[in-house]
Amino acid sequence: MKFVKTPVKGMCDMLPSDMRLREHILSLIKSTYASYGFMEIETPVMEHIENLTSKQGGDNEKLIFKVMKRGAELRRAIDAGKEEFADNGLRYDLTVPLARYYANNKEKLPVPFKALQIGNVWRADNPQKGRFRQFMQCDIDILGDDTNLAEIELVSATSDMLSRIFAEIGITDFTIHINDRQILKGAALKAGFAEEDIPAVLISLDKFDKIGLDGIRKDLIENGFAEEAVDNYLSIYADLGQDMDCRAFCAQIGEDYLPDKVVQGLEEIMAGARAMISEHVKLVFDPTLVRGMGYYTGTIFEAGIDGYSFSIAGGGRYDKMIGRFCGQDVSACGFSIGFERIITILKDHLENGTPVAENSVAILIDKNAPMDKKLETFARARQLREAGGHVTILPMRKNMKQQIAKLEEEGYHSFEKVYKD
Amino acid sequence: MKFVKTPVKGMCDMLPSDMRLREHILSLIKSTYASYGFMEIETPVMEHIENLTSKQGGDNEKLIFKVMKRGAELRRAIDAGKEEFADNGLRYDLTVPLARYYANNKEKLPVPFKALQIGNVWRADNPQKGRFRQFMQCDIDILGDDTNLAEIELVSATSDMLSRIFAEIGITDFTIHINDRQILKGAALKAGFAEEDIPAVLISLDKFDKIGLDGIRKDLIENGFAEEAVDNYLSIYADLGQDMDCRAFCAQIGEDYLPDKVVQGLEEIMAGARAMISEHVKLVFDPTLVRGMGYYTGTIFEAGIDGYSFSIAGGGRYDKMIGRFCGQDVSACGFSIGFERIITILKDHLENGTPVAENSVAILIDKNAPMDKKLETFARARQLREAGGHVTILPMRKNMKQQIAKLEEEGYHSFEKVYKD
Numbered sequence: 001m002k003f004v005k006t007p008v009k010g011m012c013d014m015l016p017s018d019m020r021l022r023e024h025i026l027s028l029i030k031s032t033y034a035s036y037g038f039m040e041i042e043t044p045v046m047e048h049i050e051n052l053t054s055k056q057g058g059d060n061e062k063l064i065f066k067v068m069k070r071g072a073e074l075r076r077a078i079d080a081g082k083e084e085f086a087d088n089g090l091r092y093d094l095t096v097p098l099a100r101y102y103a104n105n106k107e108k109l110p111v112p113f114k115a116l117q118i119g120n121v122w123r124a125d126n127p128q129k130g131r132f133r134q135f136m137q138c139d140i141d142i143l144g145d146d147t148n149l150a151e152i153e154l155v156s157a158t159s160d161m162l163s164r165i166f167a168e169i170g171i172t173d174f175t176i177h178i179n180d181r182q183i184l185k186g187a188a189l190k191a192g193f194a195e196e197d198i199p200a201v202l203i204s205l206d207k208f209d210k211i212g213l214d215g216i217r218k219d220l221i222e223n224g225f226a227e228e229a230v231d232n233y234l235s236i237y238a239d240l241g242q243d244m245d246c247r248a249f250c251a252q253i254g255e256d257y258l259p260d261k262v263v264q265g266l267e268e269i270m271a272g273a274r275a276m277i278s279e280h281v282k283l284v285f286d287p288t289l290v291r292g293m294g295y296y297t298g299t300i301f302e303a304g305i306d307g308y309s310f311s312i313a314g315g316g317r318y319d320k321m322i323g324r325f326c327g328q329d330v331s332a333c334g335f336s337i338g339f340e341r342i343i344t345i346l347k348d349h350l351e352n353g354t355p356v357a358e359n360s361v362a363i364l365i366d367k368n369a370p371m372d373k374k375l376e377t378f379a380r381a382r383q384l385r386e387a388g389g390h391v392t393i394l395p396m397r398k399n400m401k402q403q404i405a406k407l408e409e410e411g412y413h414s415f416e417k418v419y420k421d
Numbered sequence: 422m423k424f425v426k427t428p429v430k431g432m433c434d435m436l437p438s439d440m441r442l443r444e445h446i447l448s449l450i451k452s453t454y455a456s457y458g459f460m461e462i463e464t465p466v467m468e469h470i471e472n473l474t475s476k477q478g479g480d481n482e483k484l485i486f487k488v489m490k491r492g493a494e495l496r497r498a499i500d501a502g503k504e505e506f507a508d509n510g511l512r513y514d515l516t517v518p519l520a521r522y523y524a525n526n527k528e529k530l531p532v533p534f535k536a537l538q539i540g541n542v543w544r545a546d547n548p549q550k551g552r553f554r555q556f557m558q559c560d561i562d563i564l565g566d567d568t569n570l571a572e573i574e575l576v577s578a579t580s581d582m583l584s585r586i587f588a589e590i591g592i593t594d595f596t597i598h599i600n601d602r603q604i605l606k607g608a609a610l611k612a613g614f615a616e617e618d619i620p621a622v623l624i625s626l627d628k629f630d631k632i633g634l635d636g637i638r639k640d641l642i643e644n645g646f647a648e649e650a651v652d653n654y655l656s657i658y659a660d661l662g663q664d665m666d667c668r669a670f671c672a673q674i675g676e677d678y679l680p681d682k683v684v685q686g687l688e689e690i691m692a693g694a695r696a697m698i699s700e701h702v703k704l705v706f707d708p709t710l711v712r713g714m715g716y717y718t719g720t721i722f723e724a725g726i727d728g729y730s731f732s733i734a735g736g737g738r739y740d741k742m743i744g745r746f747c748g749q750d751v752s753a754c755g756f757s758i759g760f761e762r763i764i765t766i767l768k769d770h771l772e773n774g775t776p777v778a779e780n781s782v783a784i785l786i787d788k789n790a791p792m793d794k795k796l797e798t799f800a801r802a803r804q805l806r807e808a809g810g811h812v813t814i815l816p817m818r819k820n821m822k823q824q825i826a827k828l829e830e831e832g833y834h835s836f837e838k839v840y841k842d
Binding site: 002003004005006007008011012013014015016018019020023030034035036037039040041042043044045046047048050051054065066067068070078083085086088090100101103104105108109110111112114120122124134145147149152153156160268271272275276325327357360362365367371374375378379381382385388389390391392393394395397406407410 | 423424425426427428429432433434435436437439440441444451455456457458460461462463464465466467468469471472475486487488489491499504506507509511521522524525526529530531532533535541543545555566568570573574577581689692693696697746748778781783786788792795796799800802803806809810811812813814815816818827828831
C-alpha cells in the first residue's frame with residue numbers, strides 16, 4: 001500500500017505547541033473583536049466554481065484548488081471532452097464568500113452588519129518560507145455603513161487587538177498607516193496624468209519604501225510618462241516626513257481634484273481612532289500607501305511593526321465590490337490581519353512556546369497498582385479537575401525519570417506517583 | 422456574470438447565532454478535554470489521494486471530494502486519457518489524517534500521546550436533515566497506551582464533557598454503553614459459528630435495538646446459519662436486562678472462548694470511570710453493542726440520550742489500524758463525539774439561542790453630531806471596553822425605534838444615543 005506520511009505540499013501539521021499558541025492568539029482576537037460588537041460567522045470552505053472565477057479575485061483566481069465533479073456528472077464532463085471537470089473550488093479568500101453570504105442571508109442580518117470571519121483559505125501558490133498553500137485568514141468587515149464610524153471602529157478594534165497580542169512579547173509600539181484612494185487619484189490628476197494612467201502610476205508609487213522618490217521617477221519615465229507630469233507628481237510627494245499633516249499635504253492637490261469632505265473625513269477617522277487606541281500606537285497619514293487590490297474605493301489602511309518589512313494587517317473601504325458581486329449596492333469596509341505572519345513574529349520571540357496551564361498535574365500509575373489505590377487516585381483526580389486543575393493520568397513507564405523530564409518539557413511541574421505497593 | 426448565492430449543496434452558512442452556540446460548545450469541549458491533558462492538534466484539510474483511498478476508510482472512500490491536479494500535471498493526466506485527474510482529496514474523517522500525522526511527527530510527540538482534534542470533514546453523501554456534506558468532527562485519541570487507563574480517561578473525559586454541555590439545557594442523565602469486541606467474538610464462537618462468519622453475525626446482532634431477539638433469529642436463519650448455532654447464540658443473549666452484570670454474562674461464554682483478563686479489564690474500566698464521572702451518568706455493560714467500523718480490536722463504547730434514537734458519541738480501541746497505515750504497531754483508543762448532532766439537540770431546546778454578552782452596550786451616533794461630542798463618546802467606549810464591556814458603535818438610523826428593537830433581539834439592552842445637538 002502506498003502511504004505518504006508528509007502533509008500535502010505547502011500545508012502544515014500543527015504540533016501541540018503550535019496549536020497552543022494559535023488557540024491563545026485566536027482567543028485574544030475573538031474576545032477583542034467581540035468587545036467591539038463584531039459577530040463571528042462562517043461559510044463552507046467550498047464555493048461554487050462560478051463564484052470563484054467571477055474576475056473579482058484577481059490573480060488569486062489562477063491559484064484555485066478545484067474540486068472535481070462526481071459520478072454521472074463527471075462522466076458527462078469527460079465524455080463531452082470539454083475539460084470542465086470541476087463544479088466547486090476551495091475559497092482563496094474570505095471576501096468572495098462574504099459577498100455570497102451577505103446576498104444569501106441579508107434579511108436575517110443586522111444593518112450595519114459587523115462580521116468577523118476566521119478561517120483557512122487555499123492557494124496553489126509556490127510554497128516559500130512563511131507562505132503556505134493552506135493558511136488562516138482573519139477578517140473583520142462592516143457592511144451597510146457608509147459613515148466613517150465604520151473606519152473608526154475597524155481601525156480601533158484592530159489596533160486594540162494587535163496591542164493585546166504583541167504586549168505578550170513586549171512589543172507595544174507599532175504603526176497604522178492610513179490614506180485614501182481619492183487622495184492618490186487627486187494627486188495624480190493634479191500632476192497631469194490621465195485618469196486611465198492612474199493604476200500604472202500607483203504601481204510605481206507603491207514601490208516608495210523600496211526605491212524612494214528617485215526610483216519612482218526613473219520608473220515613471222521608463223514607463224513613458226511625460227517628464228512634466230512626473231516632475232509635478234514628485235513635487236507633491238517631495239516633503240514626506242514622519243508626521244505628515246493630512247490637510248497640508250492635500251492642500252497641494254486642491255479642491256478641484258480632491259473634495260474637502262475626503263480630507264475632513266480622514267481627519268475625523270484619525271481623531272476618532274486616536275480617542276480609542278493606545279497612546280503607544282502611531283496612527284499616521286501616509287500619502288504613499290497604495291494597497292494592491294483594485295477594489296478599494298476610499299480609505300485604505302495598513303499596520304506594521306518596526307523591524308519587519310512586511311505589513312501585519314491591511315484593509316480599506318470597498319463600496320462597489322459586494323454590489324458588483326451580488327447585484328445590489330452595499331457599502332463595505334474591512335480590515336484583515338495576517339494571522340500566519342503574526343504567528344511567525346510571536347514564534348521568533350517566544351523561547352519556550354506557550355506552556356500548558358500552570359495548575360497541571362501528571363499522575364503516573366504503575367500498571368500493577370492495586371485497584372483500590374487506583375480508584376482513590378481517580379477520585380482525587382476528579383476533585384482536582386472540578387477545582388479547575390488540569391490532570392493527566394498516564395501509565396508509569398519503565399524509565400520514569402525520562403518520562404518526568406519529558407513531561408516537564410511539556411509544562412507539567414507537579415507529579416503524583418501510584419506504585420504497585 | 423453567473424453568481425450563485427446559496428452555499429454549495431449540503432453545506433451551511435453559519436449565522437451569528439449559530440456561531441455563538443457553536444463557539445460556546447467548542448469552548449466547553451476544549452476546556453474539558455484540556456483538563457484531562459488532551460492536546461489539540463490540527464492537520465491540513467487536504468490529504469494525498471493515496472492515503473484517502475488506502476481501503477482503511479470503508480464506504481467513506483466512495484464519498485471523497487477529489488481535488489484536481491493543476492497545470493502541467495493535469496495536462497499530462499488528460500492527455501494520457503487515464504482519468505486520474507486528482508492528486509489530493511478532502512479528508513472524510515480525522516482518523517486517517519491522525520495516522521499520517523503520527524507517522525510524520527512521532528519523534529516530537531509524547532508517549533502516550535493524548536490528542537484532541539476538532540475540524541471539518543467532507544463527504545459527498547446524499548444530504549438529508551441533520552446530515553451535511555461539510556460537518557465538524559471532534560475526536561480524542563490516546564496513542565501508545567496499551568493499558569486500560571486509556572479507556573478510563575477517554576470515557577471519563579467524554580462523559581464529563583457531555584455532562585457540562587447538556588447541563589445547559591437541563592439534561593443531566595445519559596447513558597454510556599460499553600462492550601468489548603472480544604466478548605462479541607467469544608459469544609459467537611461459543612455458540613458454534615465459524616470465525617469467518619463473525620462479521621455477518623455481528624451485523625444481525627447490531628440490529629437488536631430495532632428488531633429484538635426474534636428479529637435477529639430470523640435474520641440469522643435467513644442468512645443460512647445453522648439453527649443450532651443460532652439457538653445457542655440467542656440463549657447467551659436471552660437475559661438482557663437494564664443492569665446486565667458483565668461477569669455473569671461472560672461466564673456463559675467461558676474461558677475457552679474469552680480470556681478472563683478481558684472481563685477483568687472491562688470491570689476495571691467501568692469501576693475506574695465511575696470513580697471520575699457524575700453519578701447521573703449511567704455507565705452500562707451492553708453485550709449487544711457492536712459499532713459498525715471493522716477496525717475495532719477491543720473495548721467499544723457509545724453514548725446516548727433518552728428520547729433520541731441516535732448515539733451522540735462513539736469509539737473504542739483500534740490497536741491494529743494505525744500500524745497497518747504507517748507500518749509500525751501503535752496501540753490506539755479513541756472517542757469521537759457527534760458535534761452536529763449535539764448542536765441539533767441543543768437547538769431543539771434553546772428557545773432564544775445564545776445571547777451576546779450580558780454587559781453589551783450599543784452607542785448610536787447621529788452622523789451630524791459634532792466632533793467633540795463624538796470624541797467624548799469614543800473615550801467613554803474605550804473605558805467600557807477596557808473594563809470588559811462589549812460596546813458597538815453604530816450610525817443612528819432614521820427609524821431609531823426599529824433599530825433599537827432589532828438590537829434588543831440581538832441581545833443588547835443598554836443604549837446610548839449621541840444626537841446632533
